[in-house]
Amino acid sequence: MPSTLHPLTSLTAAGCTAVITTAAGAWPLSLAVGLAAAVLAVRAGVGRRVLAAAAAVLLPLGLSLLMLHGLFFPEGRTVLAAWGPARVTAEGLAFALESGSRTGACVMVLLLFSFTVSAPDLVAALAGRGLPPQFGFVVASALTLLPVMAGRLDNIRAAQEARGLVLRGGVLSRLVGVRLQMVPLVLGLIEDSGSRAQALEARGFGGPGPRTSYREVADPPVGRRFRAALLLLAAAAVALRLAASWPAAGPS
Amino acid sequence: MSQQSLTLPATGPGSGAGSAKARRNRHVLELAGAAAIAGTYVFLVLTQPADIANGPASFSALVALGGFFLGAVLLIAAALPVLPTSTLVLMPVALVLNVVLGQLMGSTGLPFYFDAIGTVLIAVLAGPAAGAATGALSSIVWSFVNPTVLPFAAGAALIGFLAGLAARGGLFRRFYLAPVAGFVTGILAGVVSAPIAAFVFGGTAGVGTGALVSAFRAMGDTLLAAITKQALVSDPMDKAIVFAIAAMLVYALPRRTTVQFPFVRRYRVLAGKAPETPEA
Numbered sequence: 001m002p003s004t005l006h007p008l009t010s011l012t013a014a015g016c017t018a019v020i021t022t023a024a025g026a027w028p029l030s031l032a033v034g035l036a037a038a039v040l041a042v043r044a045g046v047g048r049r050v051l052a053a054a055a056a057v058l059l060p061l062g063l064s065l066l067m068l069h070g071l072f073f074p075e076g077r078t079v080l081a082a083w084g085p086a087r088v089t090a091e092g093l094a095f096a097l098e099s100g101s102r103t104g105a106c107v108m109v110l111l112l113f114s115f116t117v118s119a120p121d122l123v124a125a126l127a128g129r130g131l132p133p134q135f136g137f138v139v140a141s142a143l144t145l146l147p148v149m150a151g152r153l154d155n156i157r158a159a160q161e162a163r164g165l166v167l168r169g170g171v172l173s174r175l176v177g178v179r180l181q182m183v184p185l186v187l188g189l190i191e192d193s194g195s196r197a198q199a200l201e202a203r204g205f206g207g208p209g210p211r212t213s214y215r216e217v218a219d220p221p222v223g224r225r226f227r228a229a230l231l232l233l234a235a236a237a238v239a240l241r242l243a244a245s246w247p248a249a250g251p252s
Numbered sequence: 253m254s255q256q257s258l259t260l261p262a263t264g265p266g267s268g269a270g271s272a273k274a275r276r277n278r279h280v281l282e283l284a285g286a287a288a289i290a291g292t293y294v295f296l297v298l299t300q301p302a303d304i305a306n307g308p309a310s311f312s313a314l315v316a317l318g319g320f321f322l323g324a325v326l327l328i329a330a331a332l333p334v335l336p337t338s339t340l341v342l343m344p345v346a347l348v349l350n351v352v353l354g355q356l357m358g359s360t361g362l363p364f365y366f367d368a369i370g371t372v373l374i375a376v377l378a379g380p381a382a383g384a385a386t387g388a389l390s391s392i393v394w395s396f397v398n399p400t401v402l403p404f405a406a407g408a409a410l411i412g413f414l415a416g417l418a419a420r421g422g423l424f425r426r427f428y429l430a431p432v433a434g435f436v437t438g439i440l441a442g443v444v445s446a447p448i449a450a451f452v453f454g455g456t457a458g459v460g461t462g463a464l465v466s467a468f469r470a471m472g473d474t475l476l477a478a479i480t481k482q483a484l485v486s487d488p489m490d491k492a493i494v495f496a497i498a499a500m501l502v503y504a505l506p507r508r509t510t511v512q513f514p515f516v517r518r519y520r521v522l523a524g525k526a527p528e529t530p531e532a
Contacts, residue, residue, distance in 0.1 A: 022317070022452075025310030057398050064462030065455045072469040086470070099454025102313075103400065110399035132333045134340055135389075142344035142393045149348045182353060182497075183504045186373070189345045190509055197341040206337045238314055245311035 007122040008129070009223040014113035016234040018106040023234075023241040030101035037108035046115045053111050054104075062100050069096040119143050124215040133211050149189075156184050278330050282381075285326030289406045289444065292319025296447040300476050312451035317403055320448065324388040324405035327413075331385035338512065339378040346370030347390045353497075365490060367394075367401075371408060372415040372434075372498035376424050379515040380416025387412035403452050407445035411437055415495065419515075424499055425523040434495025435488040442483030449483075450476040461486060 005013075021033050041050040073092025081088040123136035157165075160180050166173075200206075296316055335343075349370030371390055375383025387408035395402035418424065418433035449456050454475070456462050461482055468478035502510065502522065510516050 019314075019317075022313050023310060025313075053397055057400055061400070061453065061455070065453075068455045068462050068466050068469065072466045074469065074472045095454065103453050107399045110395065110402075114396040114399075132329070134332045134335070135328070138332075138340065138343045138347070138389055139393055142347040142389075143396070145344050145348045146351065149352050153352060179500070183501065185352075186349065186501050187505060187509075189349070190342065190505065193341045193345050194338065194509065194512060197338040200341065201337045238318075241310055241314060 006217060006219045006223045007117050007125045008219070009227055010113050010117055011122070012227045012230050014109045016230040017109045019234045020237045021105045021109075022102060023237040025098065025102065025241070027098050027101040030098075030105040033105040034101065034108045037105070037112045041108075041112045041115070044112075044116050046112075050108070050111045050115050053115070054107055057107055058100075058104050061103060065096045065100050069093070069099075120215060121217050124213050125217050125219075127211065127213060128217075137205075149185075152188070153181065153185055156181050160184075274334075278334060281326050281330035285323045285330060287323075288319055288326060289323035289410070292316060292323065293444055293447060295319070296451065297476070300447075300451075300474070312447070316447050316451050320403060320406035324391070324409055327384050327406075327409050328388050331381040335378070335382055335385065336514070339374070339382045342374055342378065343382070343386050343389065346374040346386045347393050349373065350390045351394060366494055366497075368408065368411050368491070368494050369497055369501075371412045372494055373501055375412045375415035376419040376498060376502050376521060377510065377513045377516060378416075380413045380420065382515075383412025383414075383416040384409040385412070400453065403448045404445055407441050407448070410444055411441045411491065414440065415498070416515075418495075419521045420519045422520070424502065424521055427496070427499055427503070430495045430499035431492040434492040437495070438488035438491030439484060441491065442487030443480060445487075446480040446483045447476060450479045455479075456482065 017033060021030050024030075038047070038051065041047045069092040070088055071086040071092075073087070073089045073095065075091060078090040079087050080090060080093075119140055123140045127133050127136045160177075165177055165180055292315060296312055296319075300312065332340075347370060350367055353366065353369045368387070368390075371383060371387045374386045387410070388405045391401050391405035391408045414437040415433070418430075418437070423429040423433040456465055456479065464482040464485060465478045468481050469475070473481065510522060516522060
């Protein structure tokens with residue numbers, strides 16, 4: 001469900017929240033931000049999709065962090081348990097919690113943004129802010145091409161299976177199968193893009209000069225002030241963190 | 253060359269009266285982008301916290317995110333406005349190929365990531381600038397479903413750029429040279445991406461790679477050293493395979509399609525004699 005906010009406002013909100021959380025580097029704040037994003041996602045009606053996408057990203061990362069820092073953390077001093085070379089240390093577990101929750105908060109916030117923003121609005125808003133129009137074209141057409149491509153791959157697989165392709169067996173036969181699906185897919189897409197380029201060129205796509213947009217996105221002044229305030233806040237957080245950590249981070 | 257083309261003059265900021273100035277500006281942007289990435293890497297390695305147990309690496313995370321993001325944005329801004337329409341139209345295809353072919357190769361059960369096939373394909377057909385822009389944009393688009401790939405945009409841009417250089421140097425004319433180029437690219441890309449994994453995420457995203465990092469940590473390495481070593485084990489192999497797959501795909505394309513790309517014609521990227529049709 002697209003949100004009613006101006007896309008730049010929600011983008012700024014998500015980006016600044018992620019930056020401030022990273023700068024703060026405190027796990028209670030990270031957990032709170034992640035939870036707040038989850039609640040907002042559920043209220044926006046995209047809770048299931050956001051949580052599924054976040055789980056797909058965060059579960060492997062979390063497991064990997066837990067295994068890595070939970071068992072092997074040579075800098076750790078407080079040893080809780082030890083088996084041979086593996087030592088469970090309090091510092092390692094704290095470090096895993098710290099990095100995991102920080103990444104988790106950023107992922108949740110950014111997913112909340114990407115699942116609630118309307119892609120055409122975002123592209124129109126960005127082009128209105130002086131970004132090259134090509135950027136909007138590439139991003140928007142990639143986002144619309146993604147579902148088309150999946151359907152096309154299904155068609156190719158069905159066609160190849162009708163001709164006797166069997167997707168089973170060892171790595172080698174699977175690789176042959178992948179090649180039989182990949183080559184027609186890539187060939188077809190590159191052919192298509194050639195004709196699309198000619199059509200676009202004929203309509204003045206590559207021409208210089210300013211562009212106008214069909215799509216006008218309302219940008220109320222409240223949102224603009226809110227964005228400015230958030231950017232200032234994020235800049236302050238980054239400056240504080242850099243100033244606080246600079247001497248400690250020097251070579252030693 | 254003496255005969256003027258009858259069509260309209262080529263459009264875009266790269267031609268016309270202000271072309272020299274525009275080209276210089278573009279080079280400045282490209283150099284600034286590369287300098288931002290290289291500078292960030294050097295800074296991170298020199299100032300890496302000696303003892304990560306003292307606290308979270310927020311400082312290094314912010315520097316890594318800011319520097320690499322700035323570099324990627326500068327590279328996109330330098331490359332994007334001057335790319336011809338035929339290349340621009342191919343870029344969304346490459347972005348989607350990165351995702352779909354990555355998933356397709358994942359179905360074979362091999363322990364690699366294969367997330368750059370489309371980027372390398374574009375780089376071979378359209379050159380280093382297009383490859384770099386595709387790599388960086390691909391990370392941005394992919395981050396709509398998986399935000400953790402966003403910080404790796406600079407590494408992805410580097411892969412595209414190096415693949416384009418390899419194609420320009422003729423390494424895609426012979427099938428056995430492509431994996432060699434991929435291997436070297438993987439070394440550089442892995443080393444550049446390691447600080448992101450170490451300082452921003454505190455580890456790697458996969459359980460398999462995590463096990464490898466754990467092994468190096470158990471030998472007493474710092475986190476950055478362990479992740480760099482892990483990247484040196486996984487990335488060159490991965491990129492060698494990706495380059496080989498991209499070469500296979502390019503060879504499978506009909507010649508009629510490949511010679512449409514000015515980069516392929518100009519640098520004779522693929523084996524065989526140059527097409528006889530004049531360029532104009």
